Amino acid sequence: MSENGITTAGGAHGGSGEALRPHxxxxxxxxxxxxxxxxxxxxxxxxxxxxxxxxxxxxxxxxxxxxxxxxxxxxxxxxxxxxxxxxxxxxxxxxxxxxxxxxxxxxxxxxxxxxxxxxxxxxxxxxxxxxxxxxxxxxxxxxxxxxxxxxxxxxxxxxxxxxxxxxxxxxxxxxxxxxxxxxxxxxxxxxxxxxxxxxxxxxxxxxxxxxxxxxxxxxxxxxxxxxxxxxxxxxLPLPATPEDEVDIVARRVAQIGSSLRLPPAPQGMEEIRRVVTVFRELRDGVTTDGRTKLKSPSGTLSTAEAISVVTSGLALATHFGDGVLRPGDVAAGILGAVVRDPAADRVVWQEYLETVVRERDGWKDFYRACREVGA
Incomplete structure (x- = not known):
């Protein structure tokens, strides 16, 4: 690696720890x-x-x-x-x-x-x-x-x-x-x-x-x-099952978090599962149990976006919290991923919050966090 940090094509930095994203x-x-x-x-x-x-x-x-x-x-x-x-x-x-x-x-x-x-x-x-x-x-x-x-x-x-x-x-x-x-x-x-x-x-x-x-x-x-x-x-299909998608998100967040020097977040898997659940339900237009039909937003809500939401939440928990990944750390990222069209997508999101998230056991903190960032 030269003094100005430039590497030749096919070359590499001195070690995987030096580059933000090693090849x-x-x-x-x-x-x-x-x-x-x-x-x-x-x-x-x-x-x-x-x-x-x-x-x-x-x-x-x-x-x-x-x-x-x-x-x-x-x-x-x-x-x-x-x-x-x-x-x-x-x-x-x-x-x-x-x-x-x-x-x-x-x-x-x-x-x-x-x-x-x-x-x-x-x-x-x-x-x-x-x-x-x-x-x-x-x-x-x-x-x-x-x-x-x-x-x-x-x-x-x-x-x-x-x-x-x-x-x-x-x-x-x-x-x-x-x-x-x-x-x-x-x-x-x-x-x-x-x-x-x-x-x-x-x-x-x-x-x-x-x-x-x-x-x-x-x-x-x-x-x-x-x-x-x-x-x-x-x-290449979307992940076939929620478990597959959770696994993909968890692996990539761990890799990205390591390169950004972010410590592993306790209880992170719970929030990863929550983000994946929200994305899959809105993407598929139906809740996981198949009982409630949902409107889908204009965005793709891809696995890559789920990785981004969780990584951003991990950074929030590390730098402005106690290091524990909580609903409030991922709420703003989810809102930004879902609401791409401020008019139509906001209606879709509000309906999902009130008809699904509000009534789901164990999701009260997530509901409140989403209401706060969307107010």
Whole structure:
């Protein structure tokens, strides 16, 4: 790491404790090393682990030497197996799902396990240019020397092709359609032409690409049929059960809290279960017991938002309370997550408070806290 804190692509800070959010290959380096040492199965060319070991890294397990591999993804095993198998072929992988279904999280960990580097990343936005996917130029050298290899600035995808690595494209459907289509030749022919130099970069074995897309963004920049055919699509579902979602939230809050130097909060699981219950009931439009139909707010109320609400509550309890996570610490965060449309969503929230929360045993403190922040 340089004195100004900048690290090169694929590099890492001096230790996982220095970076606020270490890359997956740094944060879980000990697990990846243990898997590599124990992995005696066939590996595709330039893969750090076999497909079996990659799936074990994602889903968790215990190795023969007693090393515990923590789950990175809680969900159907078959989804992970299909995703990993896709990367072992010449087909690119598209992870599709509603917000908060761990698309980016899975993408990062797949790249870390397969290539040992999750940083070859293109972040999709409405302003993403073609150069971000292909290559750009060092304009000082370009003006001085004209087009040359030295003036070329390869993008993450070009580097992945040349090195046999896994590239990532986040939020593919947010990228303008004409920029998206630069991927078609790249994925079908496995080559990236550089017409200015009369050259091309051909992908070597080990190269593949993982893209993520939010299926609520349909109509923003829909993928062309030609581009969609270049991908195997894996749809990531919302957590199947409340227990799964509570487990996901608890694990991620513990990881984030550790990086923020927040101490574990006593009684935190009770509030995590409460947040997950509220989000699932409003998301599903029915109470857990199935007896009461509910209106759903305009927001997604995703697992990622539940993690954010609990993490914020943990920070409140630590810095402005006694360290015990209580209803008052999560009430404001829940209100902010639910009420996105001040008019319609506030009505939905008030009805839920009065018809469900107010009457639920053991939720009196939560009801009062929600009334106070919503007053």
């Amino acid at each position: 997956a290959e740094v944060a879980f380096a000990h697990e990846l090393a243990a898997l590599a040492a124990a992995d005696d199965r066939p590996r595709p060319e330039r893969w750090r682990l076999s497909p079996w070991a990659v799936a074990t890294y994602l889903l968790g397990g215990t190795l023969a030497d007693g090393t515990v591999i923590t789950p990175k993804y809680v969900g159907p095993r078959r989804i992970v197996e299909v995703a990993v198998t896709t990367l072992a072929t010449d087909r690119a992988l598209l992870l599709l799902g509603v917000p908060g279904t761990a698309k980016t999280w899975m993408s990062e960990h797949l790249a870390a396990a397969v290539s040992g580097d999750s940083t070859l990343l293109v972040q999709g936005t409405a302003g993403t240019p073609e150069e971000a996917i292909r290559y750009g130029w060092n304009y000082a050298r370009l003006l001085a020397q004209g087009p040359s290899v030295d003036a070329l600035v390869p993008g993450p995808v070009m580097r992945a092709m040349a090195q046999g690595m896994t590239a990532r494209v986040e939020e593919l459907t947010r990228i303008p359609a004409d920029v998206q289509d630069t991927l078609i030749t790249l994925l079908s022919e496995k080559t990236l032409p550089i017409p200015e130099l009369g050259q091309e970069v051909q992908a070597v074995h080990g190269f593949n690409l993982i893209a993520t897309a939010n299926d609520r963004d349909r109509g923003v920049n829909d993928l062309s049929s030609a581009l969609r055919r270049r991908f195997n699509t894996v749809v």
